[in-house]
Amino acid sequence: MxxxxxxxxxxxxxxxxxxxxxxxxxxxxxxxxxxxxxxxxxxxxxxxxxxxxxxxxxxxxxxxxxxxxxxxxxxxxxxxxxxxxxxxxxxxxxxxxxxxxxxxxxxxxxxxxxxxxxxxxxxxxxxxxxxxxxxxxxxxxxxxxxxxxxxxxxxxxxxxxxxxxxxxxxxxxxxxxxxxxxxxxxxxxxxxxxxxxxxxxxxxxxxxxxxxxxxxxxxxxxxxxxxxxxxxxxxxxFFNLFGHNRNFAAYKKLLKRLTESYSKAQDFAKNGIKHELVDQQLSDAVYLYRQTQSELRRKYPVRAFILSHLDSITGKRQLKP
Missing domain, CATH: 3.90.550.10 (Spore Coat Polysaccharide Biosynthesis Protein SpsA; Chain A)
Known part of the structure; x- marks a missing residue:
């Protein structure tokens, strides 16, 4: 070589x-x-x-x-x-x-x-x-x-x-x-x-x-x-956010990272960067975001409801079109 x-x-x-x-x-x-x-x-x-x-x-x-x-x-x-x-x-x-x-x-x-x-x-x-x-x-x-x-x-x-x-x-x-x-x-x-x-x-x-x-x-x-x-x-x-036994704070971090990743992939797509991995990131982020929300609601129903309400007001941890 x-x-x-x-x-x-x-x-x-x-x-x-x-x-x-x-x-x-x-x-x-x-x-x-x-x-x-x-x-x-x-x-x-x-x-x-x-x-x-x-x-x-x-x-x-x-x-x-x-x-x-x-x-x-x-x-x-x-x-x-x-x-x-x-x-x-x-x-x-x-x-x-x-x-x-x-x-x-x-x-x-x-x-x-x-x-x-x-x-x-x-x-x-x-x-x-x-x-x-x-x-x-x-x-x-x-x-x-x-x-x-x-x-x-x-x-x-x-x-x-x-x-x-x-x-x-x-x-x-x-x-x-x-x-x-x-x-x-x-x-x-x-x-x-x-x-x-x-x-x-x-x-x-x-x-x-x-x-x-x-x-x-x-x-x-x-x-x-x-x-x-x-x-x-x-x-x-930090790097094992996809692991089991997450606490409430870890769920919040994961939702934040998924929304950030989704936003980054959106920026790529909007700026004409055409690559199949961008499409993969967008679809994976949506799937993982919904899966994480579902787990969070199941494990921490009251806190998840409050977090969802606050996030809808502040715009945090949201998948934005």
Whole structure:
């Protein structure tokens, strides 16, 4: 399997060299690095050009004429990659030296998987590993608790657990992913995980294969939590909203998430984003919403009646046409 890296940059001079070196120093070398710079005004482009001169057979650098922003810049970078497996990369993280080796082996052993993520370490601005739990730990936590993991339902109705910086995709699957939809607060990695999981071609492995930088200058982030047993239990409860033995508060949360998911899918449909998974999300959300309401009324009849009355007044937890 030959490999490409889709790397997007924007004013990333501070950490870029470390990231590039970590990619170049993989046990199993990559075959090309496609970089799309989104109008950097610092030394980012100069750094890239220095690497291109040193490794002309690997680097291909593109400078955007106008600022595309993260989602569309990654769309461009991915579309320019030539090889069978495409690794996504941010500009400020570090790759563990076994990243390509382990992920390629997984692709070989699991031909049904087209979108693959990994776990990772959190690091600070100085590269020091942090004692944190990450969102990528959630699937493993659920499995350890004997809870079945349904990635499509999890990402659709609870929250995204996939981060582009840990992601690799088969090039022949990108036709189902591109173009990326543009919606405020919605990112390309969530779309890739949604589409992959919809076709049952997504997985997240527990191997920690990147060092993800947690700092204030990130464009997108927010994946780490305090490493405590209480945090772990909270994450399991949060992502297991479809489990049994829910209390009243859990029912309220589930209704809220279902209405939010329904609203998001509606926005996609209204903005001309045509994909069968959007129709699936809409129909599933309606079914699950009604099922949840029915369970809530059966278990908590009085409180459910009061909640329904209040929600009809405030507009909360409502499926709106």
């Amino acid at each position: 030959r490999t490409s890296v889709a790397l997007c940059t924007y004013n990333g001079e501070k950490y870029l060299q470390e990231q590039l070196d970590s990619i170049l120093n993989q046990n199993l070398p990559v075959d090309e690095i496609v970089v799309c710079d989104d109008g950097s005004t610092d030394r980012t482009v100069k750094i890239l050009q220095e690497y291109e001169l040193k490794y002309p057979e690997i680097f291909r650098i593109y400078k955007n004429e106008k600022n595309l922003r993260s989602v569309k810049n990654f769309e461009k970078a991915i579309s320019l990659c030539k090889h069978e497996i495409i690794f996504l990369s941010d500009q400020d993280d570090l790759w563990v030296s076994t990243k390509t080796e382990i992920m390629l082996q997984y692709f070989r052993e699991h031909p049904e998987i087209a979108v693959l993520c990994s776990n990772g370490f959190g690091i600070d601005d100085y590269g020091k590993e942090l004692d944190v739990i990450t969102i990528w730990d959630v699937p493993q936590f659920l499995r350890e608790s004997k809870i079945q993991v349904d990635y499509f339902k999890m990402i659709s109705y609870v929250g995204n657990i996939a981060t582009g910086a840990t992601m690799a995709v088969r090039r022949n699957f990108t036709e189902k992913l591109l173009p990326f939809p543009v919606k405020q607060g919605f990112h390309h990695d969530e779309w890739m995980a949604l589409v992959g999981s919809y076709y049952q071609k997504f997985d997240l492995i527990p191997d920690r294969l990147i060092k993800y930088r947690l700092h204030q200058d990130q464009q997108v982030g927010g994946i780490s939590y305090p490493n405590t047993e209480d945090t772990k239990k909270q994450l399991i409860r």
